[in-house]
Amino acid sequence: MTAVAVYVHIPFCPSKCGYCDFNSYAMTGEIVERTARAIAQEIRQSPWRGRPAKTIFFGGGTPTYLSESQLIPIIEAVLETHPPTADCEFTSEANPGTVDMPKFAAMRRAGVNRISLGAQSFARQDLIRLGRVHQAPEIVRAVGVAREAGFDEINLDLMFGLPGQSMAGWERNLEIALSLGPTHLSLYGLTIEPNTRYYKLHLRGMLDLPTEDVHVAMYDRAMDAAEAAGLQQYEISNFARPGSQCQHNLAYWRGEEYLGYGPGAVGCFQEDGRRHRYTVLKHPERYCQAIEQGTGLWFDEEWLDEDDLRLEELMLGLRLNEGLSPTIALAERGLKKVLDRGWVEQMDNRLRLTRSGRHFCSEVAAELA
Numbered sequence: 001m002t003a004v005a006v007y008v009h010i011p012f013c014p015s016k017c018g019y020c021d022f023n024s025y026a027m028t029g030e031i032v033e034r035t036a037r038a039i040a041q042e043i044r045q046s047p048w049r050g051r052p053a054k055t056i057f058f059g060g061g062t063p064t065y066l067s068e069s070q071l072i073p074i075i076e077a078v079l080e081t082h083p084p085t086a087d088c089e090f091t092s093e094a095n096p097g098t099v100d101m102p103k104f105a106a107m108r109r110a111g112v113n114r115i116s117l118g119a120q121s122f123a124r125q126d127l128i129r130l131g132r133v134h135q136a137p138e139i140v141r142a143v144g145v146a147r148e149a150g151f152d153e154i155n156l157d158l159m160f161g162l163p164g165q166s167m168a169g170w171e172r173n174l175e176i177a178l179s180l181g182p183t184h185l186s187l188y189g190l191t192i193e194p195n196t197r198y199y200k201l202h203l204r205g206m207l208d209l210p211t212e213d214v215h216v217a218m219y220d221r222a223m224d225a226a227e228a229a230g231l232q233q234y235e236i237s238n239f240a241r242p243g244s245q246c247q248h249n250l251a252y253w254r255g256e257e258y259l260g261y262g263p264g265a266v267g268c269f270q271e272d273g274r275r276h277r278y279t280v281l282k283h284p285e286r287y288c289q290a291i292e293q294g295t296g297l298w299f300d301e302e303w304l305d306e307d308d309l310r311l312e313e314l315m316l317g318l319r320l321n322e323g324l325s326p327t328i329a330l331a332e333r334g335l336k337k338v339l340d341r342g343w344v345e346q347m348d349n350r351l352r353l354t355r356s357g358r359h360f361c362s363e364v365a366a367e368l369a
């Protein structure tokens, strides 16, 4: 059996951030305990039991919102159901306000070998406006504790283009983040998504967002700062020391199979020569009921045809610095247009975005499709 990427979704957070449209719930008490048990049960009943894991990723939500006694059984269920390959990358997302030495040490002992910390900013006002539950000293402390617990691979997530954020504020964030010596950096521009508190504020004109020019300049500055610190860009938003690229996310971007467990998780697997994608029930209560009553767990599923796959390969492959597979069919007129504009270049027989083209990834994908 070929090894596969495995994702586990933990759908709880201490509170809901204003910009967040992920499947996460600020819940406490019995539902959290019930959901943790249900996730472990879902994994143990997996139809793909025995298929080795080449990467495992616990995301959310906030996986470290769970207590050790809730989280470790889920980790054990994954490792027993999907025996890890010798070099299996096992990441857990963590939020600085929800970790301490005993929890990190228990996760490391259980098999997690990479931590992704949702830092987002080191500025007090940014963190308050975002609705985060931590402050800068907790990020610094969390990095130190993660190292002490034995994690060599540490990612920091940072956001730019935040309300009220200046270029100087963004530069300061980059400087502090890089001074902590992470092996990986994920840098995301804020996007305003429907069904979020930020969306309502934005409609009322109450979000003081940087202009588009400043947003673009912030991204350029981030690319320069990361590269200068020895973190090479390998994807539009991701930078890593050599050998520290996130293998799990690379599997997504390269269009490989992945399995998803937990409320709202998405999986995509090959069956009868075709790709099948499913989404697990999102709400923890409905998810738990389905597990407890043994009823259907997927609320959405689709078979992907050739056109769907080509479009996805195009959109995801363009995000990578390694560029598109040479086998993918491209629209000739569109290709000429984006080449003329200097947004793409040919490199080792692969088409990839240029530095300026990274600002126009969606536009390039639309032209090439």
Ligand code: SF4
Pocket: 012, 013, 015, 016, 017, 020, 021, 022, 024, 060, 061, 062, 095, 118
């Ligand atoms: S911590 Fe992450 S998943 Fe949780 S509410 Fe905030 S942005 Fe959403």
